[in-house]
Amino acid sequence: MAAALTLLLIGSLLQGALCGEFRASIPQKMEVLSGSCVTIPCSFNITAEHKSNLDNTCKAVWIKDPKTVVFASTFSNPNPKNGELIGNLTKKDCTTTLNNITTDYNKSYFIFRVECNNKLIYSFNKQKLCISVNADPPSPTLTPSTLKVKEGDSVSLSCSAPAPCLSHPPTLTWTPDLGGSQETLQDNQDKTKVKISNVTFTASHLHHRKEISCTAVYNKQDGGPASSVSTSLTADISYSPQHITVSVNPSGPVLEGRNVSLTCSSTANPAVRNYTWYRADGGQETFIGIGAVLSLNVSKKDSSFFCKAENDIGVGRSNLSQIDVQCMYYISKVLCFIKQAYFKRLI
Known part of the structure; x- marks a missing residue:
């Protein structure tokens, strides 16, 4: 049965x-x-x-x-x-x-x-x-919605916007210009259409904290004003120290035996965790101190310096910075000569 x-x-x-x-x-x-x-x-x-x-x-x-x-x-x-x-x-x-x-x-x-x-x-x-x-179209979708990478990494971003009107699909643009983008019209699961723009670029420290946006512009069939909508993300790029510079205080000639203050500055993400100082003597590099600011009692041999900045990503160094150190003995002789000449004129 x-x-x-x-x-x-x-x-x-x-x-x-x-x-x-x-x-x-x-x-x-x-x-x-x-x-x-x-x-x-x-x-x-x-x-x-x-x-x-x-x-x-x-x-x-x-x-x-x-x-x-x-x-x-x-x-x-x-x-x-x-x-x-x-x-x-x-x-x-x-x-x-x-x-x-x-x-x-x-x-x-x-x-x-x-x-x-x-x-x-x-x-x-x-x-x-x-x-x-x-009255307004939906904002485009960015994938991924956040960007946190290291400098040198290859980054791929995708921007998608619905395209309900096939005769007037949206145009998609990237700001800033990240290089050549590729656009396609694809099917959703329910067979509705979506416009997709893909862009690939190499992450640089110049992109850090920059706003990257995708804008979709919809032209209307009835000839009315176009509608524009955007979606943005802020790039978080990790990179080793860049733009490392040394400033000297006081600037200009310095008497031998006097103190000068050296300051090392840079941009980095994450922040610099270690500054080191070196004296350049011909082909030799001599370590002389640590810290973003270095106080130094200069001698005649202390004429060329540079600093290194280090974070979790890497190390960078500044160009050579020159200090014009004036010998005290030479200065004394010049002053003595001037003094003698002055008194001779009085006689």
């Missing part, structure tokens, strides 16, 4: 699969820009008994729930919504573009109906599309 019931159930399932059913595949919801168009991806199935009825007499009809016809693929309806059947009904493709969408259709449900000059007339009431009409 159980075996017989099982066979009966399997037979019923097979019969249903072979006979097919009336069913449409359309998105559950779409967001549309007011004044533009919407291309509705649509496909459908019918029962096997109606397969021969799907012919060139068939037309696509879109109904605003409950009974308002907004588009028909023939002009038999006196007030059709301006649009175009993109798909081929004989291939069960009912993809349709509705033009010049207004706010009158905001939050409305739409139903697809196939009408043929035979027995095949069917409204797919179980599958409904809700259209939201907006």
